[in-house]
Amino acid sequence: xxxxxxxxxxxxxxxxxxxxxxxxxxxxxxxxxxxxxxxxxxxxxxxxxxxxxxxxxxxxxxxxxxxxxxxxxxxxxxxxxxxxxxxxxxxxxxxxxxxxxxxxxxxxxxxxxxxxxxxxxxxxxxxxxxxxxxxxxxxxxxxxxxxxxxxxxxxxxxxxxxxxxxxxxxxxxxxxxxxxxxxxxxxxxxxxxxxxxxxxxxxxxxxxxxxxxxxxxxxxxxxxxxxxxxxxxxxxxxxxxxxxxxxxxxxxxxxxxxxxxxxxxxxx
Amino acid sequence: xxxxxxxxxxxxxxxxxxxxxxxxxxxxxxxxxxxxxxxxxxxxxxxxxxxxxxxxxxxxxxxxxxxxxxxxxxxxxxxxxxxxxxxxxxxxxxxxxxxxxxxxxxxxxxxxxxxxxxxxxxxxxxxxxxxxxxxxxxxxxxxxxxxxxxxxxxxxxxxxxxxxxxxxxxxxxxxxxxxxxxxxxxxxxxxxxxxxxxxxxxxxxxxxxxxxxxxxxxxxxxxxxxxxxxxxxxxxxxxxxxxxxxxxxxxxxxxxxxxxxxxxxxxxxxxxxxxxxxx
Numbered sequence: 003x004x005x006x007x008x009x010x011x012x013x014x015x016x017x018x019x020x021x022x023x024x025x026x027x028x029x030x031x032x033x034x035x036x037x038x039x040x041x042x043x044x045x046x047x048x049x050x051x052x053x054x055x056x057x058x059x060x061x062x063x064x065x066x067x068x069x070x071x072x073x074x075x076x077x078x079x080x081x082x083x084x085x086x087x088x089x090x091x092x093x094x095x096x097x098x099x100x101x102x103x104x105x106x107x108x109x110x111x112x113x114x115x116x117x118x119x120x121x122x123x124x125x126x127x128x129x130x131x132x133x134x135x136x137x138x139x140x141x142x143x144x145x146x147x148x149x150x151x152x153x154x155x156x157x158x159x160x161x162x163x164x165x166x167x168x169x170x171x172x173x174x175x176x177x178x179x180x181x182x183x184x185x186x187x188x189x190x191x192x193x194x195x196x197x198x199x200x201x202x203x204x205x206x207x208x209x210x211x212x213x214x215x216x217x218x219x220x221x222x223x224x225x226x227x228x229x230x231x232x233x234x235x236x237x238x239x240x241x242x243x244x245x246x247x248x249x250x251x252x253x254x255x256x257x258x259x260x261x262x263x264x265x266x267x268x269x270x
Numbered sequence: 271x272x273x274x275x276x277x278x279x280x281x282x283x284x285x286x287x288x289x290x291x292x293x294x295x296x297x298x299x300x301x302x303x304x305x306x307x308x309x310x311x312x313x314x315x316x317x318x319x320x321x322x323x324x325x326x327x328x329x330x331x332x333x334x335x336x337x338x339x340x341x342x343x344x345x346x347x348x349x350x351x352x353x354x355x356x357x358x359x360x361x362x363x364x365x366x367x368x369x370x371x372x373x374x375x376x377x378x379x380x381x382x383x384x385x386x387x388x389x390x391x392x393x394x395x396x397x398x399x400x401x402x403x404x405x406x407x408x409x410x411x412x413x414x415x416x417x418x419x420x421x422x423x424x425x426x427x428x429x430x431x432x433x434x435x436x437x438x439x440x441x442x443x444x445x446x447x448x449x450x451x452x453x454x455x456x457x458x459x460x461x462x463x464x465x466x467x468x469x470x471x472x473x474x475x476x477x478x479x480x481x482x483x484x485x486x487x488x489x490x491x492x493x494x495x496x497x498x499x500x501x502x503x504x505x506x507x508x509x510x511x512x513x514x515x516x517x518x519x520x521x522x523x524x525x526x527x528x529x530x531x532x533x534x535x536x537x538x539x540x541x542x543x544x545x546x547x548x549x
Contacts (some may be wrong), residue, residue, distance in 0.1 A: 101535045159355045162327050166353040166430075167373045168346055177372065 014037040035233040042057065042240070044231040054231060060218065060239040067202050067214040068243060070130055072140050074137025075198040075247070079191065082145025087175065089146075090153040100150075107143050111136065111201065115208030122209075129211045136208070137201030141194040148190035152183025188255040195247040230260060271461040273428055274301040276325055279333035281319050281486075285522025295485030296333070301462065302336075303427070306421040306454055308463045308471035308478045310516065312523060317464045320434055324462065325353055325430050337428060349377060351428035352421030356436045359411035360405035360420075367392065367401035370420045377424060391419035394453060409441040415449070422457070431463045435470070444501075447473055448519070451499055468520070472512045473499060480516060482523040490519045 016038050020030045021192050028034055049059035085103065089096035122132030156178050164174045206216025215236065222232040281294040293316040301307050309317040322328040324335050326346040339343035345351060352373075360369045370388040379387070392398050395415040397408075405413055414434055421429060427475060431450075435443045454461055465471050471478045475494050482489040494512050496503055503509050 157357070157359065159357060159359050160361075162322075163353060163355070163359055164376075165327055166325055166346065166351070167376050169351055169376050173376055177375075178361065181361065184363075 011041065016249045019046025033230055034233060040231045041234045044229070044235045049232075056235055060215070060236060063213065063215045063218045063236075064200070064239055064243045067199065067206065067216065067240075068247070069248060070133045070205065071137055071195075071198040071202040071213065071243075071247065073130070073134035074201055074251070075141050075195055077134060078138040078143075078194055078198065079145045081183055082142040082190070082194070083149055085142070086149030086153055089150050090179070091171070096150070100147075103143065103146055107182040111140065111204050112208060114139065115205055118205075119209040129209050132209055133205035133211055133214075134203055136205035137198045140197040140201040144190040144193040144197070148186045153179045153187030155179075155186060156182045184259050188251070188259065191251045191255075195251045196244045198241065199247060215243065239242075271303045272300055273303040273305065273337070274299075274462065275336040276320075276324070277334055277336070279320070279323060280331045281316065281323060281328065282331045285331065287291075292485035294323070294330075295487050297486070297488055299479065299488060299491075301460065303460055304458050305476045306461045306463065306474055307316050307453075308465055308472045308475040309481060310465055310468065310478055310520070311486075311489070312483050312520065314486075315481040315483035315523075317481050319486065320481070321432050321462060321464050325351060336346045338359060347427075348487050349373070349424055350426055351430055352424070352426040353430070354414070354417050354421050354431045354434045356433040358405070358410070358417040360413055360416055362405060364405075365401065366397065366403050366405065366408070366416050368418055369405065370401075370423050373420065373424050388419070391423050392416075394422070394456075395419045395449065395475070409442075411438050411446060414438065414446065418450070418453070422453070422459070425457075427460060429459050430513050431461065433466065436466065443467075443470070444504075447448030448500075450474065468513050468516045469504070472496075472516060473504060478516055478521040480523070489523055492516055492519065498532060 016035065020035055020037070022030070024030055045057040045060070046055050048054065049056045053059065054062075085099065089099055118135050119129065119132045121127075122129060122135070153175075160178055160182075161174065164178055169177075195263040202214065203219065205211070206214040207220050211217060219233070219236045219240065222229065222236050226233055228232075274381070276297055276299040279294055279297045280292075283291045283293055291314075294534075297320065309320060312316050319328065323330050324337065324342060326335075326342040335342040337350055360366075361372070364372065367385070367388040370391050371384040374384045374387060388401065389398070393402055395418055397412060397415055397419070399410070400408065405416065408416065417434070435446050438446060450461070451474060453459070463471075463474060472494055478492045478494060480489045480492065481487065492512070492515055496508060496512070
């Protein structure tokens with residue numbers, strides 16, 4: 003409900019800006035800022051002459067991108083969790099690895115993308131995997147950093163308790179550290195989910211992969227002057243895909259983290 | 271039979287640095303099977319360190335600990351002891367019974383066996399109806415009882431307790447002391463109990479080990495044989511006499527020598543006779 007109101011408010015402000023005819027900082031003509039109704043209308047017009055409606059075309063593109071993003075998310079979270087575990091196990095590895103993990107995110111993705119695509123083509127991986135790898139590059143980071151914090155979050159007494167039971171490190175990891183890390187991991191998973199979509203779209207554009215949202219955005223952008231509302235529609239579709247993956251992770255969190263945060267139950 | 275034999279045990283933290291602390295200095299002690307021993311002393315006297323060395327949670331600098339005739343490391347691997355800390359340390363994501371079952375899970379007990387034992391243990395600590403609750407739904411005292419049930423779930427012969435009731439209010443604390451004594455009597459488990467409370471140490475123990483700090487040494491060992499231990503004994507002359515004895519020992523540490531402690535004790539002893547009179 004709040005979300006519907008928020009969208010309506012944004013659309014209203016958008017139209018108000020146009021009505022006022024302000025030209026600074028952005029000019030409000032129909033080319034730079036098409037009417038909200040035109041953008042909505044664009045979803046129901048054919049994407050190409052005689053083709054599917056844009057909405058359906060974008061759903062198919064989004065599904066294509068979602069597969070790459072999902073693969074990137076899966077690989078990224080796996081790598082992130084492995085890195086966090088390795089760093090948790092050894093202070094020396096943590097000190098050696100953590101700076102590189104941080105530096106990794108300062109390299110612009112568009113610089114890296116063509117390299118990965120070229121690797122993929124010369125080694126015959128196929129572009130889907132290349133795009134997923136580019137997405138992985140963004141997703142592993144929050145999981146590794148927050149995961150490490152989460153795995154280190156149990157009290158020393160909890161770890162002593164496990165030692166008193168002569169528990170091996172694997173049991174301590176799966177029965178104490180990982181469950182304790184959930185409040186740290188889920189925010190990282192949410193971030194990683196939206197980043198996986200960003201990574202996939204950037205990857206598609208860099209690799210020139212056809213069929214996904216990245217290509218649609220690029221195609222519509224080159225024909226911007228003839229159909230500006232289509233670009234906006236494609237951007238909205240990308241945003242909705244991000245929202246969708248965010249929602250999936252949030253549902254998983256609700257299922258896996260049962261503990262209510264309410265204070266009153268503690269007062270018993 | 272000897273449950274715990276401490277031989278020439280020393281523990282130095284941060285050796286060679288300016289922050290060097292001699293937590294324990296050549297300590298010797300024998301604890302018999304079935305005994306209830308309290309460790310008491312001012313902050314920094316090494317009582318928690320001693321407990322952790324017995325449990326092989328720390329490596330001693332020199333000397334050693336034998337638990338049931340084997341090195342403490344082996345005793346830990348054999349799961350010969352259970353441990354209870356000041357914070358109950360229950361896991362939020364597990365129900366009360368799943369918390370009690372945790373050590374059994376690690377030891378590979380079958381599911382049926384685990385649930386039977388957790389039910390028995392929760393009944394032992396009088397929380398039979400709370401197995402399906404989550405820890406955050408229980409009061410502090412109840413949580414600590416779950417921690418005791420968890421420590422006893424695999425029937426260890428030795429129970430190490432590190433200020434287990436330190437965070438509880440006075441009334442809950444006295445109830446918990448009675449519970450622990452009942453469990454001690456029922457199961458015959460050897461218990462080593464770290465505390466700050468003189469009354470608690472005297473009420474619970476067969477012997478009270480008084481430690482002095484910097485370096486941590488055994489100042490004195492006080493035998494307490496109170497016989498029946500119930501609420502009434504807390505107000506008896508013999509109870510008062512023993513708490514006074516422990517208090518004197520602790521004062522002796524504070525004023526830097528046993529002699530000065532002896533002088534102070536005059537006043538306290540006469541006080542003891544006064545309160546003892548009406549009984």
